[in-house]
Amino acid sequence: MGPQGAGKGTQAARLAEHYGVPAISTGDIFRANIKGGTELGKLVQEYTAKGDLVPDSVTNDMVRDRLAQDDVARGFILDGYPRNAAQVVELDGILADLGVELDAVLELTADRDELLARLRKRAEIEGREDDTEEAIARRLDIYAEQTAPLTSAYAERGLLAQVDGIGEIDDVTARLVEALAPLVG
Numbered sequence: 631m632g633p634q635g636a637g638k639g640t641q642a643a644r645l646a647e648h649y650g651v652p653a654i655s656t657g658d659i660f661r662a663n664i665k666g667g668t669e670l671g672k673l674v675q676e677y678t679a680k681g682d683l684v685p686d687s688v689t690n691d692m693v694r695d696r697l698a699q700d701d702v703a704r705g706f707i708l709d710g711y712p713r714n715a716a717q718v719v720e721l722d723g724i725l726a727d728l729g730v731e732l733d734a735v736l737e738l739t740a741d742r743d744e745l746l747a748r749l750r751k752r753a754e755i756e757g758r759e760d761d762t763e764e765a766i767a768r769r770l771d772i773y774a775e776q777t778a779p780l781t782s783a784y785a786e787r788g789l790l791a792q793v794d795g796i797g798e799i800d801d802v803t804a805r806l807v808e809a810l811a812p813l814v815g
């Protein structure tokens with residue numbers, strides 16, 4: 631977990647390589663579907679472009695389907711899910727049905743000025759449709775209102791590790807691996 635620009639996608643990919651498990655990014659799956667012009671892509675485009683959350687029914691079904699695939703048998707990293715309280719409940723249900731438990735929840739932290747600077751840079755480089763000033767502000771607000779509060783529930787379950795997302799990419803990865811060590815065994 632972590633606000634937009636904290637480095638979740640970058641670090642999820644690196645952790646996936648480190649542990650030899652897939653990184654599953656809901657945002658990447660939506661973007662691939664939008665690019666490919668699929669039915670799912672057409673359905674979600676109006677939400678993602680504005681920085682709004684895609685309706686839970688759509689997102690939850692997609693995650694359930696993805697976690698039913700064979701490559702998650704040795705573990706997986708979720709990036710961008712869960713993002714609200716209802717998705718936390720849904721994820722618990724999906725995992726219970728699969729007979730697996732969450733090992734850890736990582737929260738990447740960064741202050742708002744740093745996030746905005748990174749997102750503006752990303753907008754120039756990647757030209758993501760949802761990296762307009764309005765959509766960025768909207769996503770940061772939704773994160774603060776709906777997603778950030780979820781971390782305390784995971785902290786109460788003893789699953790949360792908070793990691794400073796500021797610094798060199800390699801240094802942040804090393805911090806994450808260190809924070810995960812006692813949790814993933």
Ligand SMILES: Nc1ncnc2c1ncn2[C@@H]1O[C@H](COP(=O)(O)OP(=O)(O)O)[C@@H](O)[C@H]1O
Nearest residue numbers: 634656657677678681682683684689710711713
């Ligand atoms: N768990 C989710 N629930 C609802 N919508 C989601 C979820 N994950 C991603 N999305 C949609 O995809 C968009 C892009 O997500 P993501 O790639 O994680 O980018 P960012 O972290 O910069 O917002 C979000 O703004 C939202 O519309």
